[in-house]
Structure formats: structure tokens, C-alpha cells
Amino acid sequence: MSQALDEVKIGGLGASRQRVEDARFIRGRGNYVDDIVLPGMLHMEILRSPLAHARIKSIDTSKAWAIPGVRLVLTGEMAAQRNLAWMPTLSYDTQAVLATDKVRFQGQEVACVVADDPYIARDGVEAIVVEYEPLPPIVNPVQALAPDAPLIRDDKEGQTDNVCYRWEVGDAEATERAFAEADVVSKLKLHYPRSHPSPIECCGSVADYNSATGKLTVYMTTQAPHIIRAAVALVAELPEHMIRIISPDIGGGFGNKVPVYPGYVCSILCSILTGRPVKWIEDKTGNLVSTGFGRDMYLTGEMALRADGKILAVRFHADTDQGAFFSDAQPSKFKVGLLHSAFACYDVPHGHITAQGTYTNKAPGGVAYRCSFRVTEAMFFQERMVQAAADDLGMDQAEFRRINLREDDSFPARTPFGFLVDSGQYAKCLQMGLDAIGYEDFKREQAEARKRGRYLGIGISTMTEPLGAGNSREYDILGIKMFDSAELRVHPTGKAILRTGAKTQGQGHETTWAQIVSHELGIPADDIVVEEGDTDHAPFGMGTYASRSTPVAGAAVSMVSRKIRAKARKLAAHLLEVSEEDVEWELGRFYVRGAQSRGVTIQECAMAAYTNMPDGMEPGLENNAYYDPPNLTWPFACYIATVEIDPETGVWDVLRLVAVDDCGVRINPMVVEGQITGGLTEAYAMSNMQFQTYDAEGNIVGGNYMDYLLPTAWETPGFELHEVVTPCPHHPIGAKGVGECAAVGGPAAFVNAVMNAIGHTGVRNIDMPLLPDRVWDAIRTGKDISGAPPFRNA
Amino acid sequence: MYPSRFRYEAPRSLGEAFALLAEHGDEAKVLAGGQSLIPLVKLRFAAPAMLVDINGIPELAYHREDADGSLRIGALCRHADLERSPLLPGNHPTMAAAAPLVADPIVRTRGTLVGSLCHADPQGDWASVMLALNGEIIAQGPNGRRTIPAVDFVVGPFQNALHPGEIAVEARVPAARGTVSGSYLKLERRVGDFATAGVAVAIESVGGQVIRAGIGLTGVGAGNIKAVEAEQSLVGYTLDPDVIARAAELAAGAARPKTDHRGSAEYKRHVVATFVRRALSGYRAPVAA
Numbered sequence A: 001m002s003q004a005l006d007e008v009k010i011g012g013l014g015a016s017r018q019r020v021e022d023a024r025f026i027r028g029r030g031n032y033v034d035d036i037v038l039p040g041m042l043h044m045e046i047l048r049s050p051l052a053h054a055r056i057k058s059i060d061t062s063k064a065w066a067i068p069g070v071r072l073v074l075t076g077e078m079a080a081q082r083n084l085a086w087m088p089t090l091s092y093d094t095q096a097v098l099a100t101d102k103v104r105f106q107g108q109e110v111a112c113v114v115a116d117d118p119y120i121a122r123d124g125v126e127a128i129v130v131e132y133e134p135l136p137p138i139v140n141p142v143q144a145l146a147p148d149a150p151l152i153r154d155d156k157e158g159q160t161d162n163v164c165y166r167w168e169v170g171d172a173e174a175t176e177r178a179f180a181e182a183d184v185v186s187k188l189k190l191h192y193p194r195s196h197p198s199p200i201e202c203c204g205s206v207a208d209y210n211s212a213t214g215k216l217t218v219y220m221t222t223q224a225p226h227i228i229r230a231a232v233a234l235v236a237e238l239p240e241h242m243i244r245i246i247s248p249d250i251g252g253g254f255g256n257k258v259p260v261y262p263g264y265v266c267s268i269l270c271s272i273l274t275g276r277p278v279k280w281i282e283d284k285t286g287n288l289v290s291t292g293f294g295r296d297m298y299l300t301g302e303m304a305l306r307a308d309g310k311i312l313a314v315r316f317h318a319d320t321d322q323g324a325f326f327s328d329a330q331p332s333k334f335k336v337g338l339l340h341s342a343f344a345c346y347d348v349p350h351g352h353i354t355a356q357g358t359y360t361n362k363a364p365g366g367v368a369y370r371c372s373f374r375v376t377e378a379m380f381f382q383e384r385m386v387q388a389a390a391d392d393l394g395m396d397q398a399e400f401r402r403i404n405l406r407e408d409d410s411f412p413a414r415t416p417f418g419f420l421v422d423s424g425q426y427a428k429c430l431q432m433g434l435d436a437i438g439y440e441d442f443k444r445e446q447a448e449a450r451k452r453g454r455y456l457g458i459g460i461s462t463m464t465e466p467l468g469a470g471n472s473r474e475y476d477i478l479g480i481k482m483f484d485s486a487e488l489r490v491h492p493t494g495k496a497i498l499r500t501g502a503k504t505q506g507q508g509h510e511t512t513w514a515q516i517v518s519h520e521l522g523i524p525a526d527d528i529v530v531e532e533g534d535t536d537h538a539p540f541g542m543g544t545y546a547s548r549s550t551p552v553a554g555a556a557v558s559m560v561s562r563k564i565r566a567k568a569r570k571l572a573a574h575l576l577e578v579s580e581e582d583v584e585w586e587l588g589r590f591y592v593r594g595a596q597s598r599g600v601t602i603q604e605c606a607m608a609a610y611t612n613m614p615d616g617m618e619p620g621l622e623n624n625a626y627y628d629p630p631n632l633t634w635p636f637a638c639y640i641a642t643v644e645i646d647p648e649t650g651v652w653d654v655l656r657l658v659a660v661d662d663c664g665v666r667i668n669p670m671v672v673e674g675q676i677t678g679g680l681t682e683a684y685a686m687s688n689m690q691f692q693t694y695d696a697e698g699n700i701v702g703g704n705y706m707d708y709l710l711p712t713a714w715e716t717p718g719f720e721l722h723e724v725v726t727p728c729p730h731h732p733i734g735a736k737g738v739g740e741c742a743a744v745g746g747p748a749a750f751v752n753a754v755m756n757a758i759g760h761t762g763v764r765n766i767d768m769p770l771l772p773d774r775v776w777d778a779i780r781t782g783k784d785i786s787g788a789p790p791f792r793n794a
Numbered sequence B: 001m002y003p004s005r006f007r008y009e010a011p012r013s014l015g016e017a018f019a020l021l022a023e024h025g026d027e028a029k030v031l032a033g034g035q036s037l038i039p040l041v042k043l044r045f046a047a048p049a050m051l052v053d054i055n056g057i058p059e060l061a062y063h064r065e066d067a068d069g070s071l072r073i074g075a076l077c078r079h080a081d082l083e084r085s086p087l088l089p090g091n092h093p094t095m096a097a098a099a100p101l102v103a104d105p106i107v108r109t110r111g112t113l114v115g116s117l118c119h120a121d122p123q124g125d126w127a128s129v130m131l132a133l134n135g136e137i138i139a140q141g142p143n144g145r146r147t148i149p150a151v152d153f154v155v156g157p158f159q160n161a162l163h164p165g166e167i168a169v170e171a172r173v174p175a176a177r178g179t180v181s182g183s184y185l186k187l188e189r190r191v192g193d194f195a196t197a198g199v200a201v202a203i204e205s206v207g208g209q210v211i212r213a214g215i216g217l218t219g220v221g222a223g224n225i226k227a228v229e230a231e232q233s234l235v236g237y238t239l240d241p242d243v244i245a246r247a248a249e250l251a252a253g254a255a256r257p258k259t260d261h262r263g264s265a266e267y268k269r270h271v272v273a274t275f276v277r278r279a280l281s282g283y284r285a286p287v288a289a
């Protein structure tokens, strides 16, 4: 009789195990960068530019130096002497560390002050006098491309305009032919506004350069410590083995903590210059005005349609506003990330995309805010276009999707832009969502309410998105391939430590990785400790973002566990005195084929690895695995929102939101639900209230948390979650990424619902956020509402 | 965020507080709930050399109704005290409606009504309520007390009529006559946000006829606005749709909104009219909150 362990009981796959990290987080016992205190530590504060575009005429630091307790005032000129006034970005551009020639956005780092405490450092910052000669600011691509536009990047040799890249993909000619045959061509134009990842913990670092040993230790808020180590080695020309990056507990990342920021570099330089540890903790405004934002993309597209609803082709153009430096934190070979994953869930025969990026006098960034590199813009535009197309055809939006979604037996399939989608049950997910929301009933209710002057609306968003970069053929950072890694050490008593090259920032790796090991080895999850983030300890990995941890590092965890099991099998054979071929595995134990009661547990094998190994066998039970995924993973999601608008004020409330997520096998259902709930909350915030833009002078609007709103439990609607499981065909445990699906696919559901509610007005689009005054204006005027900068205060 | 250096004193009595204020003059600031002052100090928008924390003066922590029905609110009465007060729902509907709409639950546990009036933020909610209710502020200094009507208390954005060395010890809402009705309606983007537009309405009527009307507007001008013409248009009338529509129009006309990230000027003016109409009609929003 089987003596296999009950997988859910030991905290394996499918167990909604309580998050082990929460015990310390909710008791205030976490260890964040700001909790690090080193002997002799100094504090650094940054002086930021008040202007968006200006030449620096002079910087007078004498008053700051004169303040007692000020130890160092660092300017761009001093950084330049160390060749550190500029640094490379992850998109093969350069970015100013401290401005030397010009400031190029409001909030740009100009100087920093290091002092005995942060109060004195702030006093020092206020005492610096900078003389600026203002230059005309540019806040959108149209201004950037005007013939008489000032050249923002005059620092770059050969740069004669404000274009930072051009890119295209797809088959223009075939697409053109399809459009020639179309019965209906549906068009849409919109702006996906800037949004900010807004981690609760802002960025920060404690740099500690030991001049005696030559070793640099940096505690920092990074989602990718090994990449930082490689970057520091390359930029600061320090030997890589003398650099240790430690990413302790991280209070949220959302893509914001992937790039290298000037503050990190300055703290390192200041530690080298002062010979003492230097702490830099960014304030909220500093984070909002200077660190990586998401989106800011202008999209214009059209869809070729047959009268029966079949999509024949799509084509669109994207203008991305990159800010002052092209520092998109993305590792693909493609200039606009994975924008061309648009329409992957639909059977679209032909497509063509063009894109162009421009420099503007705005904060740089273009980070993948809870998304796989521009996938959010792709899926939002896709779903907005799908709704517009259904409306143009006079067809029900659900029916239009049914006609065009890929069928279950069509996988694997190549999209017109080159991706290989490999699995899914799209129609089933859609139907589950429609049933849950009561689609037909709602439509009847909506029609009834309309007669009484009430505005109800329903919006659908269906999408599959590519999660889990790499494969190594198409994805790298600074040439380093996008694999990931895990190292597992099983101790003599069968307890274990697992380390990976990923870095949790709230995702719950300490909980879920242990569950994968549990699934593979039958060691209870509580017996496994997970450690990440210290480059002197963890195997080399590419970090956590773009929902890649489970697809890549999670796969490595599986693979390393299997290596351990393979060795344990040899130990079991030795202990059971049979040949290896006669040993069978069930969860937690090996047994002799044909005599199931004769067996040894994984713990007994672990003890034997240290005390009783067979002749010739290397002692110990540890291993590592590097995993290069064969493909991205393709989760599918269907989100359906219903809303009611108060037509007199334009205020809209969410009545219900139904989510159906298929992210393959769920390791910890509770953690997955947490990810979806969080993502939907952010989606709601982006669609409803989050507003960050620039006025004509280049002043940031929404540069503090009084103006840039994070939703609270008060107004965030409740979400109804459902699941479908289509295992990933290439992932060792069948899991797909999920961290971003809801933030990526969610916004279109809310916006489509509002647009549906005012369908009778003829308005095709209101740019996000759908602030009440915009909705009111649209209803009143019957016109589309653009949210593109410059913002006109009056 | 690191404020510049300041001194801090926590007097135990009003007398001690006056002495400290007299000694430090312009350099000193009273610290009540700190929900406006501390953010300013953290951002270095204000750099007082001395903070006189009045939270340790127990005699300021009260609110009560006098025998004649007037309401007295001490300087340490928190927004949350008013939100939970049994005194408000019956006789003070405008106050009762406003209390849970000020800021968010966390801020309400510290912030004070009197502090909000002293702060004189044009976006502040309580000032509109006080304007609608013809409230008064009691100022006390080393030389005694004086009463300042709410309409005269705010002299400009973030500027009040207190003399140096004075503390606002109490706000007073006069007793109403006849049947009382009223409300406070606030359009906010999210809980804890300042008003895109807010409207305080207070009506006293006898036999259905309005004998006194108060209308205060939030967030639609350089200060809170008392919509005097709109108020007067109601007196002597019953609240039928034409009368209400005229008052709504007059109130919107009194608004001086600006376009900002909360909404366009035109929109805010429209919201004022809509909210005045709704408040006067006893309207309840159809959309579930």
C-alpha cells in the first residue's frame, strides 16, 4: 500500500500555505534597506532640478560645505573626474548620474550632500546655489518632432533630432492586401498615460566601500542584484568578486527597482570618496518624479474586418515618450519590448506594427510596471480596438471575441508578429466569465435602466500575454542571457536551504519555492528555508520582474530538486540493498518495486548522504540548476466589469468585476489570488484615478501622493475570481506566469465598461484615467477626450 | 523628508502656552492635530523655529451643546470625535454629513476642526460648513477672549485673523430656529482626497418656508466661499424645483474654480450647481458607494 505523503498537508503544490514571510512583515520585524545601520555611516540627500530643461551656468557649493556635519558635496563635475557623470542604461543609451551640462527633466539629480545625519544633509542641499539658463521644455512627441524643436540630447555625438529609436515588425504588404479586401475598417487612437509603479518602499542604498580590503558591499532596493553587480563591475571598473550586492527585504518593486538609478551610483561614489558607509533613502516625491515610470504611449491603429466579424488584419503605430534618457528596463532584442505580443490570443492572419521613440524633458524610465515590457499597452490597445471593432460592426462584443479567439486545437500557433503561443482554453474562459457575470441578464437590465436615465455598462477584456523572459536567443541584459538559477542544499536531517537568482519583493518566493521543492522531494515546506538577494550567496540569476520568477527560477527549483532526487535514489538503493532500477518513488519516499512497504524516506537518504554513502560516491546532498526556458509562458485571462455612471457628475462606480485566470498549475492558490487581486486593484487605479502628467513648462503634475492617488480598501471594488487550468506544455510543473495578468488585462475591462455605458453618445475614446470631469465632458459634448500632455492648469 | 531644525514645547496649560507664544512671537506655531502643519514642515514649506504643542492642555478637548442648542467645539476636538458624536445627527445635519468626509479615517483621529479653520486651506471642508452655519471662532490671548465670525476669520489662502500670541480655543455654531435640514456633499477622487468641489447647505424653515439659508463652497476659489446671493434667494420661499434651480445657479455663479488635476473649472462649477440642487432636494446619489 502506498505510503506517499499527502502533498497538500506537507505544503506542496496546490496548498494555500500561509506566507512565511508575513510573520516578520506584519510584526515590523522585516529588514529593509533603511533598517541597515553600519558603524560610522553617513547620510546622503540629493539636490534635484526645479526646471525641466535648462543649461547649468554655475553651481556654488561653498555654503553647503560650511555647514557643520557636512562631509561631502558631490557635483557632476566631481563625478566626471571619476568618469561617473554618465552611466549606461539597459536600453543601450546613456543617462546622467549628476547633471554637468544641462538638466533635462524636472527632478533630475544635480548634486548630493553627505552629512552626519539626514537633517544636516538636507540643510546642505538647501544651501547649494545653482544658476540655470532656462531652455524651452518638450513634453510630448509632437513637440519633440517639430522642426524647430530644441535638441535635448546634445550630449550624444551624431544625434541631430529628438528621435531615440525606430522599429517595425510584421508584413506591411500582406497587411495592406488584407485591408484592401476588408468590408469594414475600424480605427482607434488613444494615449496610454504615464503611470508610476509606486512601491511603498522607495529606492535606497547603503554603500560600504572598505578601502583596506577593497571590497564594496551595497545593500540596495533592487529586483535584480546580480545584474547590478555586473553593471557596477562594468561601470565603476571594480573587480566583480570584490562587489557584493545585498537586496534585503524589499517593500514592493513593480518594475520600479530594476534600473540603476543615480542615487545608487552616488552613494557608492560617496562611500569611496569618504571612506565611510553612505546611506541614501529616497523620499516619496523623489521616487515619483525621477524613477522609472510606465507607459506614456500614443497608439493609432486600424483593423480590417469581414462583415461576418472575422479579423483579417491589424496594423498600428506607437509613439513612445521616453523622457530624457532611453532607459527602458527591458531585456529583449525589440525596441518597444513585447508590444508586438498584441493580438496573440486572436487568430489574426496579418499584421504590421511601426514604433518610434522620442526624447522629451520628462523623467526617464519606461519600466515594465507590473508588466512584461510594454505588454500592458499592447493588451490595452488590443482590447480597446476589439471593442471598437465590435461596435463598428454592430456586433455583440462577446460574440465578436468568440469568432476571433484561437481555438483549443490550434496550438502551437505563430502570431503574425512572430510569437509562438502554445496552450490555452480561451473560449472556455470567456464563457465562464460571461456565465458568472450573467451577461444576457445584465444586457437586459442595462436596456431597462437606460430608459430611466441610468447609465449601466459592461466591458470585457480577454488576452494572453507572454510571461517569463527569456529564452536566451531573444532575451539578454548587457549580453547576459535571460536564464535563471536555483541551488539546493539538503542538510543531514533532511531540512534544506534553497537559494535562487530571483529576488522576491512581496511575491512570496519564500513560501512558494519551498512548495515546489516539497512537490518534487516530499520534504515538508516548513523544513525548507528560502534565501535570495545576496550575490555572495545566491547563484547567478537575472532577478524578478516581468512575471518571470515562476516560469524561469521556479523551473530551476524544480530541476535542481530533481537532481537531488536522482542522487537520493542512488542512496536509497544503497540503503535498501537493491539496484537503482528496482527503486520506485512516491512522494517523500523510495521503495522497492514489488514490495512497497520496504522503503526509505527522503530524510533517511539525506542522512545517508553524510553518514553512510556507498563506496565511490561523493558525500553531501546539494546541487544547482540553471534553466533556460524553451519559450515564454502564455497565461490567459478574461476580465469582465460592470459599471454605473452618474451622468450628472461623470462619477462611475464598479458594480462587479469577474476575473477568470488561466495561469496553468497553481503552486499556492492563495498567493495567486493575492496577485490577481493586487493586479486588479492597480488596473482599477490606472483606469479610474491615477494621473501623472506634465504642464507646458515641464512641471510634473501628480508628483506627490496627495495628487497621485493609490486606491484604498474604501473605494476599491470587490473582485470575483475564477480559474481554469491549462498546464504550460514546457514548464516542469506546468505553471505559467501570473503576477501581471490582472494589471495588464484589467484596465481595458473597466474602460470598455464605461465606454459601453455611454455608447449612445458616439464617443469612441476617453483617455485614462477616466476622471469624472472627462466622462462628464464626453457625455456632454459627444466628443473623444484626449489626456495627452501638456496639462493646462488655469 | 527631513524638516529643518525646530524647538518643541508641550505646555500643560493655556497660560503656559500663551507665555511661550509671547516669548517666541512670529517664530512660534501652534501644533494641534499636526495633520496640516507636520506635512508642511516635513516638506520645508514651513520652517517655524518653535512648535507649541497644545495637545497636553486637557481643557481644550471637548465638544458640547449648550442649553439654547448652540454647539461649542474645543480646539482639541478631533474630526473623529465629531464623526462619532451623538450630538450631531439630529440637530446638526450639515456637521454630521461633513465629519466623515474630511480626510481619511487615520487623519480624522488626529486632525481638529479648529485646526482646520486656522489652517485656512481653501480646500478645507470645515470652513464651508462654518460659513453655511454662520459659525464663530473664539480667539484667546494673554489679554482675554474675542469672537470672530467665520466669514471674517479667513483673510486669505492659509491666512487667518488671529493676532500673534492668540490661540483659537473654540469654534461655535449658533443655535438654529425652526426645522433644521442640510447636508454636506463632496466630490472626491478617492477617500482622503481634498474636494474637487464641496457644498455645505444649511436650511432653517418654519412651516416649509425657509427662514434662514446657508451655503458654503469648498475647493472652488482662493478660499471657501459663502454663496450669499444663493442663500438669500431661498429665504421666504418653499423649496420647490424652481427656487432650488435658481439657488443652484446663483451658487455656481459665486464659485471661482480653477482647472487643475482634480477637474476643469467648468466641471467644478457644474458640480457646485448639481450638489446645491441635490442638497436642497434631499437627494441621495443613485450609485451605490
Ligand SMILES: Cc1cc2nc3c(=O)[nH]c(=O)nc-3n(C[C@H](O)[C@H](O)[C@H](O)COP(=O)(O)OP(=O)(O)OC[C@H]3O[C@@H](n4cnc5c(N)ncnc54)[C@H](O)[C@@H]3O)c2cc1C
Pocket (backbone or CB within 6 Å): B029, B030, B031, B032, B033, B034, B035, B036, B037, B038, B039, B075, B101, B102, B103, B104, B107, B110, B111, B112, B113, B114, B115, B116, B117, B118, B119, B121, B123, B124, B125, B126, B162, B166, B167, B168, B169, B192, B193, B194, B195
Ligand atoms: C492625507 C490628508 C488628507 C486630508 N484631507 C483633508 C480633507 O479632505 N479635507 C479637509 O478639510 N482637510 C483635510 N486634511 C487636513 C486635516 O483636516 C487637518 O487635520 C486640518 O486641516 C488641520 O487640523 P490639525 O488639527 O491637524 O492642525 P495642525 O496641522 O496642527 O495645524 C494647522 C495650522 O493651524 C494652526 N493651528 C492649529 N490649531 C490652532 C489653534 N487652536 N489656534 C491657533 N492656530 C492653530 C497651526 O499653527 C497650523 O498653522 C487632510 C490632511 C491629510 C494629512
